[in-house]
Amino acid sequence: MSSVTINDVARQAGVSKKTVSRVINNEANVSVDTRDKVMAVINELGFKRNPLGMALAKNRSLFIALLADNPSPGYLQKLQKGILQCCSEEHMGLFLYDCSYRSPTLVHEIEEFIDNTLADGLILVPPLSDKQDLLDMLDRKNVCYIRIGPKDQGSGDSVGFNGSKAAFEMTNYLLQLQHTDIAFVLGHPDQQSSHRVEKGFRQALHDAGKTVNETLVVQGYYTYQSGVDAAGVLLSRTPRPTAILAANDEMAVGVLYAAHSLGIKVPEELSICGIDDISITTKVWPNLTSMRQPIATIGYRAALLLINKLQGKPMPEPLTPEDQSNIYDCELIVRDSTCPPAR
Amino acid sequence: MSSVTINDVARQAGVSKKTVSRVINNEANVSVDTRDKVMAVINELGFKRNPLGMALAKNRSLFIALLADNPSPGYLQKLQKGILQCCSEEHMGLFLYDCSYRSPTLVHEIEEFIDNTLADGLILVPPLSDKQDLLDMLDRKNVCYIRIGPKDQGSGDSVGFNGSKAAFEMTNYLLQLQHTDIAFVLGHPDQQSSHRVEKGFRQALHDAGKTVNETLVVQGYYTYQSGVDAAGVLLSRTPRPTAILAANDEMAVGVLYAAHSLGIKVPEELSICGIDDISITTKVWPNLTSMRQPIATIGYRAALLLINKLQGKPMPEPLTPEDQSNIYDCELIVRDSTCPPAR
DNA sequence: CTGAAAGCGCTTACAG
């Protein structure tokens, strides 16, 4: 604790503490001489503004919180990384709060968390970002937040990826490989993104003049285990699908495990692919083909949007169309889990 | 923001704000009548103490920070969960700070982070917890911290697992299966735990009257890729080892991948096992045998130790010998990646 | 058992 305060600086520099305050906040209306003098003393004394004093005076805490539960640990990990990067650059602290989506008292717990920490703003990760009673509470409390996920649903700003396009392109890729019996594992029905992705899958099949075989579309919940279970169902179908696309990688890994357990060769007898491109895709064997979602970029962007909003700053000029829309595109990453179907 | 303050409560209850302060801090020397009256008003008005005001007055911020880099994401995830659980119970906020161990300015970056957030205390995850220049800086700044990892090295309290015992037991398990050519992948040499684990491995072999084949002990760095690389070396040895024990699961997953790539059947032709029992062990095929480290418990314990230290509270009576020593034992979890060697 | 005063480190009006 470098307990040198604004008062010490003021005394040493022979100015009022208000003037010191002006300098450290980069306000206008300070003469160059005064500013230089104050800066010199600040450096000499090693003064750092105590964020707590500022927080109390401004009634803004200077930190934000990440609220998440954990459907896909790899996803959260990358998102967190991007958010942290931005927070670090903007000198914001990041609080972590683990929730469980299923808790009946979730909204109340989060309300208590906010009261306890006084975080200025919140970043909401799906499925929390699609939970209307939570958003209602935040609106009522007048808490600033940003949602990770599709835009149209719910209130508040959001940053997300183009899920329907991702699924559309991945399905097209499988069609190009000449797959005909393509199965699809849905995400959690509570999450908007799941419906987006499903839409892209159906669209691609439709555009190719195929009809969707509804027995090959099964429910999943974005978790590893739900991928295992879905694959169990799909791989007992006759004819067996030659390719399975899962709405996220976490489930795709589950599908892969199920295939191995049944002695089905991947990709020779079954192509498997997912969406997200989380780190586990390159740890399992064979490495999974996936649509790369710029997860860290999305996290970074979400944090920046929130912080700028809190500080009343306008957003910087968007460098790309994606920065403007806050909807990011995915990129197909072909690895070893997909190939043309056996004849 | 429920902007009802201690002053509002005091006025409404007809007492001084100091008395209200006494009540909310559960201090002695308040008459039952007064306490009841104040409590009634608190509930009526929905008063919650503003942590910022308290923080400034007490010069303690009421949050702690988790400093980590990311050798094994699955490990960090579980640790974080335990820490968060404790923070939530103790009404502490948890800041997150991602560092990169290799950054030449790391110590300085962390110093800046502390100044910016005023976290009361820090939880240090390996390899940070073994970094002496970092510990020196924290000691100099008089920052309270707790280390995750072995005890003897470095200053400050620590919570860890019994790595040598874990490796000892796992090696014994492999010996019981009649493995003779057992290879070992070391962890990062900067981390104390790596040396512990190595010691346990050697001890078990020694106790069984075997000499260690030094060509079967190779360097790893606790990362997935280092596991892949180490396995590449080991699996080209003649005679090939029949079992590989990696110092953590993240590397064991890499070993498994390498075995698959070479067409080596696991476990029939090669047994593989690791230490930690992170979630990926049950996502890869076959599921990995591992030593379960109570990671979340360790995280919880570390947070509790730190928080009690900050609040000057004594630790609660230890319920188990492990709680007393703060060194936790592992448990062997046999899965599908180990079996007796082929004849 | 209770309270008036001063203070934590900063900022917001306001005045000059």
Added chain:
DNA sequence: CTGAAAGCGCTTACAG
């Protein structure tokens, strides 16, 4: 361009 006063919401001595 600069500063004196009051205040953010709480706590720490101290006095009674």
